[in-house]
Amino acid sequence: MQASRPLPEARRCPANPILKPTDIRPTHPELEVCCVMNAGALRRDGVTYLMLRVDERPHPEQGYVSTAISREGRIEILRFRRDTPGLDTHDPRGFTLPDGRMYITVLSHLRLARSKDGVHFAIEDQPAIFPAEPYEAYAAQDARMTEIEGTVYINYSAVSDHGIATALATTTDFVTYRRHGLIFAPDNRNVCLFPRRIAGAYHALHRPMHAVPIGLNSVWLACSSDLTHWGGHRRVMAPRPGAWDDHHIGGGAPPIETPHGWLVVYHGANRSNRYCLGVALLDRDDPARVLARHTQALLQPVMPYERQGFFGNVVFTDGAVVQDGLLRVYYGASDETVCLADFPLEEVLSALLSLSANGDRNYGEN
Template sequence: YLTTLSHLRLASSDNGIDFEVHNDKNIFGLGDHETFGIEDCRVTHIDGTYFLTYTAVSDNGYGVGMISTTNWSDFHRHGIIISGPNKDCAFFNEQINEKYYCLHRPSMTIVGGNDIWLAQSSDLEHWGKHQCIARTRPGMWDSVRIGAGASPIKTEKGWLEIYHGADEDNRYCLGALLLDLADPSRVIARSKEPILEPEMAYEKSGFFGNVVFTNGHIVDGDKITLYYGASDEFICAARLSIAEILNVLQS
């Protein structure tokens, strides 16, 4: 059951660490499909426009909604772009073979699992050719559910996707997938062990303990500043090396 109603707030920073929250830029749920809030937002910058994909929650269930902006003052609501039950939608930040691609996570309750899927589109609103590309792994840290983090990062070796996974104890960790540059449905490699897991006190204890969960990052050369939620209570950052992540991936 729900104990809170989520909404989005805008924060800005000059250095990526010290943030100012702009309380006049709040985005709340609107309409029949967002009555219980909007949450888990990912932001992708494509050709001068920022696209916000998020989970829209209501008594109709939950699906993927989208908002776009060019200036963080004027927002265009596109409504539900992937019907539910679905969440964890992250756009690739450029076209591949003249098509847009996204990762998303249908939530299966009877048949199938909570796995990462790929879809393609010509306009970022209408999505098709859905296919499952990564499944949960029994007996491992990502045995029960997995989902995309932020937009995949383009590297010389492939698209690097930092994703979350949870086990039977609802312990959330982060791992990595490497997808083919020309065919992102092909998984080249996947991390056997987490690249980030709950270790600190604030990651182990909080509103929902033993959770690290990422929705965003900043890439600067080889370095990633990875922003993540800890225990559903704190916003944290970790700096990682792209080269080091690629080195630990296993095919």
């Protein structure tokens, strides 16, 4: 039996991080950009488009913890004394008040960047999508972009005190954007749309989040006739005990169609919250069927900018494109910057196909 092949080594862009907070103009004088990350990616007519997650926060004030929220598109600054009894600030991503109310420390919006070479990007001065709905009061973040029949579908996490839901917007020209509201209720995120119908239906990967300690945070598949109402849910992949993704997994980039199946780049974390990227291959006609899932991580946080930052030891992707035979993965590093890593596409597929040929699919439970 032929030995399984390892995944190719990541070719990190020498210019990494390719986008930093200092590259982004704040939306409001009272806010500063602290993070830019987790960009949705799309290659169209020789141009790479990134839909950036931009995190802003109020300028710091001694002795206070603060955040900004959106009230119908208007920014409101909230500040709380750090010495308040019962105030929990152990996680840099959020804080909890003594009465149980939870806030995240940033206000997120989506902003467009474009590039011909996929490395040097021009960033728009104004947001493409800014939190304007009640379900987006805390954030519109982590967009994925998928072109289906000439329309670009942008699904993103809508965050508020109601939880984390998934909203949908569309554009045909990256100038005007139409919102379609929520398509997955809280708590559900990491939605990745397939770029074409399968057996006449639209399909999406998604990751329900468990509020009770029953079950695993896994990747699921759903189908729809209109991209708004979803059903037919089936679990596709689960965390693997003892592996680098043993705590939780979720979608990363939207699936990429190849002659061998749907290539999926996903994220996974261990119990120390170390985030890595993995790859799997799904059946073209039945994407709930996993053909192969590599035991090796495609990308791990090893560089200083991946290990140290706003939330360290994290590589996380929302978008990948195929360009000149390369799988180009755009990823957030340490929840603070945008980076790029390239992989020869055929080598990635060969590594996955070697698992399938050996009968070693390594998908864990499904």
